[in-house]
Amino acid sequence: MKKEFKVISELIENKSKALDVGCGDGELLKYLLENKTKDIRGLEISKESVQNCLSKGLPVIEGNAENDLMQFPNKSFDYVILSQTLQAFLNPDKVIKELLRVGKKAIVTIPNFGHWKIRIKLLINGTMPLTENLPYEWHSTPNLHMCTIKDFFVFCEERDIKIFKSLALNQDKISEINNKNLNYKNLMSDLGIFLIENK
Amino acid sequence: MNDLTEIKKIIVKKPLKLDCGKEISNFPLAYETYGKLNENKDNAILVFHALTGDQFASGINPITKKDGWWKYALGPGKAFDTEKFFVISANVIGGCMGSYGPSTINEITSKPLGTDFPVITINDMVNAQYNLLDFFKIETLFAVAGGSMGGMQVLQFVSNFPNKAKVAVPIACTASHSAQNIALNELGRQSIMADINWQNGSYGEREKSPDKGLAVARMAAHITYLSKKGLQEKFGRKLQERDDLKFSFDADFQIESYLRHQGAAFVDRFDANSYLYITRAMDYFDLTKKFDGNLSKAFANSKTKFFVISFTSDWLYPTSESRDIVIALNAIGASVGFVEIKSDKGHDSFLLDVPDFLGTLKNYLSSTYKK
Structure with missing residues (x-):
């Protein structure tokens, strides 16, 4: 069980309605189903992953977040979850807008490109950093728009998006991010987890 | 039957x-x-x-x-x-x-x-x-x-x-x-109704059913059930039990022979009027x-x-x-x-x-x- 999923699950209220965008093989959905709420949905672009989800009986539809979130009415979910996929979209701005339209709240997690290991790799090697979380070569990476925890803070601020809760995950250790420790967390964390809402 | x-x-x-x-x-x-x-x-x-x-x-x-x-x-x-x-x-x-x-x-x-x-x-x-x-x-x-x-x-x-x-x-x-679905169904129905044996649907009385019309309807429909790629891979331009074209209207190509077989086999098990009624039900859907x-x-x-x-x-x-x-x-x-x-x-x-x-x-x- 990924620590990230447990943290996401803890941000979600019991019996609420949740949509996991880019739900992969449905690991998080299954965890939510068993621990939080029966009212879950998934959206996933890979046919193989969708088939795996459906094989588990999970209500997942094949589709692309950039086009297929449109079909969901305003505020039709209590939570819309986007786990480590924001960086893979052509237009992250549009996706975040859609998440906040469809969901009353959104939970967004981002692999932090500001982690010191990544910074050092680029500084010392002078090549695009490969890490456990980001194992792709520059030419074959699906990640088009990498950002740091700090970038995401600024992104939300500029768009009047309210950050309810921001958490940093570093090697399975969880901590809160605030304005005071932002630079430090941005250096030390693998992953940022944000609970956001339109102001 | x-x-x-x-x-x-x-x-x-x-x-x-x-x-x-x-x-x-x-x-x-x-x-x-x-x-x-x-x-x-x-x-x-x-x-x-x-x-x-x-x-x-x-x-x-x-x-x-x-x-x-x-x-x-x-x-x-x-x-x-x-x-x-x-x-x-x-x-x-x-x-x-x-x-x-x-x-x-x-x-x-x-x-x-x-x-x-x-x-x-x-x-x-x-x-x-x-x-x-x-x-x-x-x-x-x-x-x-x-x-x-x-x-x-x-x-x-x-x-x-x-x-x-x-x-x-x-x-x-x-x-x-x-509209495309309806058009294709209409093609099948017209084929049945154009068969002289159809007799406004009263063929049952003369034990002579509109087999030709029904077979053509089935042949046309059968094409719509397959994909172009599937047809090409299975049949391509392969000839049917012959080395060259015969310059006639026989079934030179395997795909022709296959469709004719599909049509012929179908009339043994299906009633032409049922075909009309059921395709109509689909069109009305x-x-x-x-x-x-x-x-x-x-x-x-x-x-x-x-x-x-x-x-x-x-x-x-x-x-x-x-x-x-x-x-x-x-x-x-x-x-x-x-x-x-x-x-x-x-x-x-x-x-x-x-x-x-x-x-x-x-x-x-x-x-x-x-x-």
Whole structure:
């Protein structure tokens, strides 16, 4: 069980309605189903992953977040979850807008490109950093728009998006991010987890 | 056609008001079952067949002596696992395999009804089939499933009887027959009606049926069930038992010979008038019509879990039409799963050995049944 999923699950209220965008093989959905709420949905672009989800009986539809979130009415979910996929979209701005339209709240997690290991790799090697979380070569990476925890803070601020809760995950250790420790967390964390809402 | 008297059927005594305004009662509806109904009666699945299908979905069809049309999907250990589920396969009114249809003998004239049979709709079919639940004393079905016209029946069933099925699996279908669908069906009907033997549908009286017209209808339709790529791979420009072109109108190409065979085999098992009636029912199918064009409203009261399936190479009922169903369901927050299965086998994919389809469906049904 990924620590990230447990943290996401803890941000979600019991019996609420949740949509996991880019739900992969449905690991998080299954965890939510068993621990939080029966009212879950998934959206996933890979046919193989969708088939795996459906094989588990999970209500997942094949589709692309950039086009297929449109079909969901305003505020039709209590939570819309986007786990480590924001960086893979052509237009992250549009996706975040859609998440906040469809969901009353959104939970967004981002692999932090500001982690010191990544910074050092680029500084010392002078090549695009490969890490456990980001194992792709520059030419074959699906990640088009990498950002740091700090970038995401600024992104939300500029768009009047309210950050309810921001958490940093570093090697399975969880901590809160605030304005005071932002630079430090941005250096030390693998992953940022944000609970956001339109102001 | 062989003896139909041994076929299982219920006699629907209750009057059924058809969409055309006529009322029918005391009519037969044929069915077949596979597997056993458990004590809780919670393992029943109602499957609906496509245009030229019948109730013999699995095993050997006792009339045609051929394999059931859903042999890959239905049987012990298969997707519709008959070791686990009790599957009722319902025939349709209008059909020619024991249910009330144009080949039913009019007791007064002792002749087939022919075009005296009323024009029926998918809604009428489903309303008739609902009587099977009463017959088996089943309160709630575990699932309803079907492909093509069978999928349309699934959608209509769930719309008419919102809480009678826990799961609905509409496959390779549409909620509203398109102009292209109607055009292709009209081609088939005109072919039958252009056959001099059709005689305004009264051919039954002279024991001379419009086989040529029906065969051409089937040939045309059969092309629509396959994909261009599938046809090209299977037949290409291969010649039929000859080394070179014959400069004639014989079946030089394998594809011609194949289609001729499909047409010829079809007329042995299917009634031309049934073909007219059932294609008409499909053309009239538009689930949105009753709901001011809003498909979501058709499912407004349903707590059913939907699993919508389409196939990449199906151009007869393309993925976009399945997506429309998914979109309508998402608009009302219904529980819906959807996948477009990759297959080169065209619309017929739902009948064929397509492992991704069969495997996903099997696992979906089994994991959903457990919950």
